Amino acid sequence: MKLYNIGILGATGAVGQEMMKILLERSFPVGALRPIASARSAGGTIDFGGRPCTIVEASDDAFEGLDIVLGAAENDIAERFAPAIVKAGAVFVDNSSAFRLDPKVPLVIPEINPEDVKHHSGIISNPNCTTIVTLVAIHALAKESPIESIVASSYQAVSGAGKNGIDELYNEVAALAHGKSFEPRVFQYQIAYNVIPQIGGEAYSGYTSEEMKLQNEGRKILHLPEMKVSCTCVRVPVVRSHSVSVVLRTREKISVEHARELIAAAPGCRLTDDLASKIYPMPLDTSDQDLVFVGRIRDDLTDERGLNLWCCGDQVRKGAATNTVQIAELLLEK
Numbered sequence: 411m412k413l414y415n416i417g418i419l420g421a422t423g424a425v426g427q428e429m430m431k432i433l434l435e436r437s438f439p440v441g442a443l444r445p446i447a448s449a450r451s452a453g454g455t456i457d458f459g460g461r462p463c464t465i466v467e468a469s470d471d472a473f474e475g476l477d478i479v480l481g482a483a484e485n486d487i488a489e490r491f492a493p494a495i496v497k498a499g500a501v502f503v504d505n506s507s508a509f510r511l512d513p514k515v516p517l518v519i520p521e522i523n524p525e526d527v528k529h530h531s532g533i534i535s536n537p538n539c540t541t542i543v544t545l546v547a548i549h550a551l552a553k554e555s556p557i558e559s560i561v562a563s564s565y566q567a568v569s570g571a572g573k574n575g576i577d578e579l580y581n582e583v584a585a586l587a588h589g590k591s592f593e594p595r596v597f598q599y600q601i602a603y604n605v606i607p608q609i610g611g612e613a614y615s616g617y618t619s620e621e622m623k624l625q626n627e628g629r630k631i632l633h634l635p636e637m638k639v640s641c642t643c644v645r646v647p648v649v650r651s652h653s654v655s656v657v658l659r660t661r662e663k664i665s666v667e668h669a670r671e672l673i674a675a676a677p678g679c680r681l682t683d684d685l686a687s688k689i690y691p692m693p694l695d696t697s698d699q700d701l702v703f704v705g706r707i708r709d710d711l712t713d714e715r716g717l718n719l720w721c722c723g724d725q726v727r728k729g730a731a732t733n734t735v736q737i738a739e740l741l742l743e744k
C-alpha cells in the first residue's frame with residue numbers, strides 16, 4: 411500500500427490534535443507524520459500512535475517531502491505558508507477561512523459535494539464548523555427540493571475558539587466558585603453562566619463574519635447560488651459540539667414524515683427525533699463522534715413550505731478534523 415507523508419500545520423491546537431487521532435482511527439496510510447507549529451512549540455515531541463514526532467517550526471522549508479498538509483491554524487498562518495506548501499508539491503487541505511470563497515479552491519463536505527475536490531490546484535478548503543454541522547443535517551432535503559432560504563441560530567461551544575476557549579470557560583467556572591475575579595481574554599465577556607451573541611466582527615449590514623459563512627459557503631457547497639440565509643451566531647458555555655436551530659424553506663413542500671425519512675437515510679446524519687420520549691440532539695450526546703444528530707423536525711407555523719429542525723454535531727471532529735481527513739481520503743481515491 412502506498413504511504414503518504416502528512417504534515418499538520420497547527421498540530422498542537424484543538425483541531426490539530428484531533429486530526430492526529432482521526433488519522434489513526436481511520437487507518438489513514440501515513441508514512442511520515444510531521445507536526446508543525448509556532449516557535450513556542452518547536453522542538454517538543456508529539457506521540458502519533460506510539461511514534462514520537464518532533465514538532466517543527468513553521469517556515470518555508472518545513473513542507474519539503476510532504477504529500478498532504480492538513481491546515482489547523484488561523485487565516486494569517488494559512489495565507490503565509492500556502493505558497494510554500496504548494497511549491498513543495500503538497501496538497502494543502504486547510505481549515506481556516508482564508509481560501510474558502512476563492513473560485514479556484516474547492517470547498518468540500520465529502521457527504522455532499524465530493525466531486526468538487528477534483529478541481530483543485532493545490533489548495534482545498536474545509537468549510538466553517540457551523541456550516542458543516544448545518545449542511546450535513548439538511549443536504550438530503552436540499553437534494554429533494556432546492557432550499558430557497560434558511561433562518562438559523564447557532565449555539566456554539568467554547569472549543570470553537572480553540573484550546574484557549576476551553577481553558578477560559580473552565581478557569582472562569584473555577585474562579586467564580588472561589589469568589590475570585592478574572593479578566594475575559596478569549597471571549598468579549600464572561601462566558602461562564604452566560605451567552606454572547608457575537609462571534610466574529612461585523613461583516614455585512616449588522617451581521618458578523620461567522621454569520622455570513624452559512625450563506626456564502628452554503629451556496630458554494632450545495633451549488634445553490636441564490637440561497638438566502640439569515641443567521642445569528644451565539645457563543646454558549648458548552649465545551650464541545652455546536653447546536654443549530656434551523657428554519658428552512660424549500661421550493662416544493664417536504665412533509666415532516668418525508669423529511670424524517672430523508673434525514674434518517676442521509677450519509678453523516680442520525681435521526682434522533684421523538685419529542686414524546688424526550689429524544690432530541692444535545693451536545694453532550696454528540697461530542698467525540700462524527701455523526702450530526704437531527705431532531706425536533708416540525709412544520710414551520712409561519713410558512714407553508716417551511717420546516718423547523720434542530721441539529722448538533724462535534725465541531726472539532728466533523729466540523730473540522732474529521733472532515734479534513736475525509737477530504738484527504740478523497741485525494742487518495744483520486
Ligand SMILES: NC(=O)c1ccc[n+]([C@@H]2O[C@H](COP(=O)([O-])OP(=O)(O)OC[C@H]3O[C@@H](n4cnc5c(N)ncnc54)[C@H](OP(=O)(O)O)[C@@H]3O)[C@@H](O)[C@H]2O)c1
Nearest residue numbers: 420422423424425447448451468482483506570572573730
Ligand atoms: N476549534 C474548532 O472547533 C474549529 C472548527 C473549525 C475550524 N477551526 C479552524 O481551525 C484552525 C485551528 O483552530 P484551533 O481551534 O485548533 O486553534 P488553536 O487551538 O488555537 O491552535 C492553533 C494552532 O496554530 C498554531 N500556530 C499559532 N501561531 C503559529 C505560527 N506563527 N506558525 C505556525 N503555527 C502557529 C498553534 O501552535 P502553538 O501551539 O505553537 O502556538 C496551534 O497549533 C483555525 O483556522 C480555526 O478557525 C476550528
